[in-house]
Amino acid sequence: MALFRRRSGGDGSSGRSGWGFGRAARSKQVPTLDPTLGDPRLGELLRLAEAAVAGGAAGWAALRAELAALDDQADLTRVIDLVTDTEGLERTLDAALAADPADALTLLVSGARQVAWAWEARTGARAQHVSEEQWKLFGERLEKAEEQLLEVAEREPGWLAPWYFLQVSGRGASLGHDVVRARFDAAVRRYPFHRASYTQQLQQTCRKWGGSHEQMHAFARSSMLAAPVGSRLAELVVLAHLEHWLDLEPGEDSRYLSSRQVVADLREAYERSVGHPGYQREPGWQGAHNTFAMALAMVGEKFYARRLFEELDDAVTEFPWQYLDRDPVAAFTRLRDSCAR
Numbered sequence: 001m002a003l004f005r006r007r008s009g010g011d012g013s014s015g016r017s018g019w020g021f022g023r024a025a026r027s028k029q030v031p032t033l034d035p036t037l038g039d040p041r042l043g044e045l046l047r048l049a050e051a052a053v054a055g056g057a058a059g060w061a062a063l064r065a066e067l068a069a070l071d072d073q074a075d076l077t078r079v080i081d082l083v084t085d086t087e088g089l090e091r092t093l094d095a096a097l098a099a100d101p102a103d104a105l106t107l108l109v110s111g112a113r114q115v116a117w118a119w120e121a122r123t124g125a126r127a128q129h130v131s132e133e134q135w136k137l138f139g140e141r142l143e144k145a146e147e148q149l150l151e152v153a154e155r156e157p158g159w160l161a162p163w164y165f166l167q168v169s170g171r172g173a174s175l176g177h178d179v180v181r182a183r184f185d186a187a188v189r190r191y192p193f194h195r196a197s198y199t200q201q202l203q204q205t206c207r208k209w210g211g212s213h214e215q216m217h218a219f220a221r222s223s224m225l226a227a228p229v230g231s232r233l234a235e236l237v238v239l240a241h242l243e244h245w246l247d248l249e250p251g252e253d254s255r256y257l258s259s260r261q262v263v264a265d266l267r268e269a270y271e272r273s274v275g276h277p278g279y280q281r282e283p284g285w286q287g288a289h290n291t292f293a294m295a296l297a298m299v300g301e302k303f304y305a306r307r308l309f310e311e312l313d314d315a316v317t318e319f320p321w322q323y324l325d326r327d328p329v330a331a332f333t334r335l336r337d338s339c340a341r
Contacts, residue, residue, distance in 0.1 A: 111148035230278030
């Protein structure tokens with residue numbers, strides 16, 4: 001079985017991660033990489049974030065009002081995670097906090113931005129290729145993030161978001177498995193089965209972060225089985241196998257991914273989540289579809305992968321396709337087309 005080779009380069013450390021047939025292959029659309037996944041509301045929020053950088057206090061006030069109107073804690077966390085990738089937003093937030101240091105929402109967004117900004121300094125390069133200056137900036141920004149997010153968690157004990165972002169900062173700051181696990185537990189107490197928090201904890205169990213393959217797979221499987229059938233948490237099993245594959249040497253990685261056990265695990269995860277009649281498409285559902293489509297196509301499960309590519313209708317997410325190509329759209333297109341044959 002010919003598997004697509006992963007690209008060389010970074011180690012993936014950027015903390016930051018009815019059916020029909022055939023229409024994907026014949027689609028007249030060009031596959032697109034859109035961080036909003038076609039959601040006009042998210043597009044507007046990103047425009048407001050850019051306006052906040054350009055317009056200062058007035059721009060931030062408009063964005064803050066939209067964030068404050070979000071009732072669902074998981075939705076708020078997802079939106080903050082998206083808008084805090086906006087370059088320069090940290091300056092606007094510093095000014096807003098100087099004007100109103102008691103505003104917990106501004107402090108939360110500032111802490112989240114510091115986390116994203118820290119990973120921008122570190123980059124996705126392997127540790128040995130990160131300069132001393134990059135490590136210094138990484139540490140300084142994570143330290144500020146920790147201070148701000150812990151203060152928000154104390155002020156607003158019911159909020160999910162600070163505990164989600166504290167998982168990312170804690171891993172980057174090497175605070176240890178017990179600390180990051182406690183933060184994960186705090187997040188899911190506030191929002192059971194919060195998928196994004198589960199993916200952060202999965203990262204913490206990876207070998208590259210001081211865990212092990214056994215620990216990682218055990219966490220992924222136990223999480224899948226503990227969740228209701230039809231839950232997106234079964235995606236963790238796929239992510240764990242992709243992480244394991246990435247950690248292996250050429251040749252060994254292909255043998256691993258094409259093994260009977262891995263293929264069986266991928267099928268089971270598919271049937272318990274995106275392929276289950278009870279699966280509900282929550283906001284950002286395209287992410288799981290992209291992950292399953294890539295993994296299933298790579299192991300030759302074209303029947304299932306075709307279904308997913310069709311449902312996606314050429315909506316590409318950067319993750320996990322960047323593992324295969326610096327151009328995620330190119331990787332998506334190659335595998336999509338290979339499943340049409």
